[in-house]
Each structure stands twice: as C-alpha cells, then as structure tokens.
Amino acid sequence: MQLPTPRGPLTAALFERLRRPPHPFDPPSAPAETPAIADEDLQLALFTCYELHYRGFEEVDEEWEWEPSLLAMRKVLERRLENGLARAVPRPPYPPDLSVRHALAELVTADDGPSLSAFLARRADLEQFREFVAHRSIYHLKEADPHTWAIPRLDGRPKAALVEIQADEYGGGRVEKMHSELFRATMRGLGLDDSYGAYLDRVPAITLAISNTMSFFGLHRRHLGALLGHLAAFEMTSSAPNRRYSTGLRRLGGDEAARRFYDEHVQADAVHEQIAAHDMCGGFVREHPSRAGDVLYGAACALTLDRLFAEHVMDHWRCGASSLRETNVMAESR
Known part of the structure; x- marks a missing residue:
C-alpha cells in the first residue's frame, strides 16, 4: 500500500517525514477546531500511524514503527481521539443486578x-x-x-x-x-x-x-x-x-x-x-x-x-x- 494523499497540514507534514529514513522530529501541530471523529486530517494521520503496526506502506521504512518521536506524535493524536470518543459516547452505567x-x-x-x-x-x-x-x-x-x-x-x-x-x-x-x-x-x-x-x-x-x-x-x-x-x-x-x-x-x-x-x-x-x-x-x-x-x-x-x-x-x-x-x-x- 502506498501512502495516501494528505488531507491537511498534519498529514502533509507527517507523510513528508515518513518518506525519509527514520529520524527524530518535533510533532507537527494542527488546529483542533473540528470534532475528532469528523476530522479528516486527524483520522488519516492516526490511521497511518496505526498501519505501521499492521502491513505498513511500501515507501515507509519499517523502523518507523517504533521511532520514539513518531510514537510521541501518535500519543497526541490518540488523546484527541480518546477525548472525542468521550464526548460522543456517554459511558453506560453498569447495573449491578445485571450480568x-x-x-x-x-x-x-x-x-x-x-x-x-x-x-x-x-x-x-x-x-x-x-x-x-x-x-x-x-x-x-x-x-x-x-x-x-x-x-x-x-x-x-x-x-x-x-x-x-x-x-x-x-x-x-x-x-x-x-x-x-x-x-x-x-x-x-x-x-x-x-x-x-x-x-x-x-x-x-x-x-x-x-x-x-x-x-x-x-x-x-x-x-x-x-x-x-x-x-x-x-x-x-x-x-x-x-x-x-x-x-x-x-x-x-x-x-x-x-x-x-x-x-x-x-x-x-x-x-x-x-x-x-x-x-x-x-x-x-x-x-x-x-x-x-x-x-x-x-x-x-x-x-x-x-x-x-x-x-x-x-x-x-x-x-x-x-x-x-x-x-x-x-x-x-x-
């Protein structure tokens, strides 16, 4: 699979990095104005980070999978996803009288x-x-x-x-x-x-x-x-x-x-x-x-x-x- 087309500044910066040999970098920032679940740039960036743990991309060096700076970036993206899920999905109560x-x-x-x-x-x-x-x-x-x-x-x-x-x-x-x-x-x-x-x-x-x-x-x-x-x-x-x-x-x-x-x-x-x-x-x-x-x-x-x-x-x-x-x-x- 080839890297997809960027959908915003976050994926543009990420894909430019991933096409190069693994190296430390400062995580790119992007505005968080759109709700996380509907944010095209965020979701594609996170999908790309996760895909490195599955089958990866042809033009991305496999050593990127555990590059600390990429994992640090993924952590920031995951925090936005987790917060977005929390806003969209109320935590159901667990009735103790039910299995x-x-x-x-x-x-x-x-x-x-x-x-x-x-x-x-x-x-x-x-x-x-x-x-x-x-x-x-x-x-x-x-x-x-x-x-x-x-x-x-x-x-x-x-x-x-x-x-x-x-x-x-x-x-x-x-x-x-x-x-x-x-x-x-x-x-x-x-x-x-x-x-x-x-x-x-x-x-x-x-x-x-x-x-x-x-x-x-x-x-x-x-x-x-x-x-x-x-x-x-x-x-x-x-x-x-x-x-x-x-x-x-x-x-x-x-x-x-x-x-x-x-x-x-x-x-x-x-x-x-x-x-x-x-x-x-x-x-x-x-x-x-x-x-x-x-x-x-x-x-x-x-x-x-x-x-x-x-x-x-x-x-x-x-x-x-x-x-x-x-x-x-x-x-x-x-």
Whole structure:
C-alpha cells in the first residue's frame, strides 16, 4: 500500500517525514477546531500511524514503527481521539443486578440508529452497494486483526473464547475461508479493486474512525475491557444485518461467491454472539469485576460509531450524493 494523499497540514507534514529514513522530529501541530471523529486530517494521520503496526506502506521504512518521536506524535493524536470518543459516547452505567451479557444485550436493543442494512436489502442500487463495500473494505480486508491484540493479554476461559471466535474469522487455517478473503471475493464480484487499502484515499473520517478506534483499544492494554466489549457488540449486531446484505446483493444480481462473505457471517456470528457476550466478556468481568464499565463502554463506542457511519451514508444518499470523498471513485476502479 502506498501512502495516501494528505488531507491537511498534519498529514502533509507527517507523510513528508515518513518518506525519509527514520529520524527524530518535533510533532507537527494542527488546529483542533473540528470534532475528532469528523476530522479528516486527524483520522488519516492516526490511521497511518496505526498501519505501521499492521502491513505498513511500501515507501515507509519499517523502523518507523517504533521511532520514539513518531510514537510521541501518535500519543497526541490518540488523546484527541480518546477525548472525542468521550464526548460522543456517554459511558453506560453498569447495573449491578445485571450480568454483563444482559447489560450488553440492553445496549444493543436500545440502539436506534438508521437501518442501513434494511436500505441495502430493499432499495439500494448497485452503485450504492458498491460504495458501501468500498467503505467496509478498510476494515474487512484485515478483519479480526485489531481484536487479535487481546489474545496474549487474556487467560483462561476469556482467552479460549476469543481464540475460538478468531479461529473462525481466520478460516480455521484455510486461506479460502478467511473472512478477509471472502470479502475480496465480494469486491471482485462487484467489480471493485480488492487490493489492500485501495480505497483509503476515498473513505471519509468516520470510516477511518471506526478502524482507528479498534486499533486504539487493541494497542493499549489499559483498554482491554473496551476492546472485548467492542468485539461483543460487533458480533451481537452482525447476524441480522449480514442476512440483509446478502438479500440485497442477491436482488442486485450478486452470485453465490459474491454473497458468501455475508452468508458466512449470518451463521458464524449467531454463534459468536453467545461466545463473545457470555464466555469472553462474562468471563473477563468475573475475573476483573471493576472493569465491567470498560466492557460496556467499548460496546457503546462500536454502536455509536456504526450509527454515525450509517447517518453519514444515508444523509448523502438522500441528497443524491456519493458517501465517498469523490463522486467518481467507483468509475475509477473499473
């Protein structure tokens, strides 16, 4: 993957540095006028810093990953993200008379965001569905990777539960069944570029914020509870929407190979939901009762960001506009 196009003074300065050999530098400053979750420059800069812990960029020396001055800059960016999440996501109370499983279920039930999946099932045209898939490619082409950071930080039943979920995400060791590979088949079936990060330049801040929040929770051990809650919410809100996505893609002519990613999640996530809420999060809270609030907060972050994403997409589509950063993005991929 190549470094993307800068979106402001922060990313312009950062990318200029990253194209050179690793060296100490003073973190560039940028105005903090835009709310963090909607700040294009901030979210792209943070995504770039995090990507150095995943697959990196072709023109960036791998030694940048642990360059102290870059980590110092990332810490400043993370503070803005953390504060932005705190403003956007009220910390849910944890009723002591409820199990964490039931508290998670109540959070999911109370979520009242727009049903993007219902629109895609019944009304979206092919270009809108392709747009949706381009957005989701930022995470789905590395699906499960951010949550895997939790494995070495757990023990006992919570660890075993997480490994059980992640093993399915990675196809049980069979490359053709890895969920990231199934998503590539969906992209190819829609005539999209299935290479890693192909649409990084096109997706807006909210799409990047979804991915950045996972990485933020995953890379900091103090946010372990939030990472587990995030995954639980992800699994608990997956099965029914994926059934609708498959229905919509079938309506638009998608073949079985293109729909397999969604069909697989209908079955797998119905099982994962129970494992994540009961065994993983429930087991974690039994061992660390003081961190129950962290678990619920992570779940609330996942739900809130998904709602903001749906609102962004639906608002643009109601106006007849593209939800991507350029209206001609899809034509360029053909």
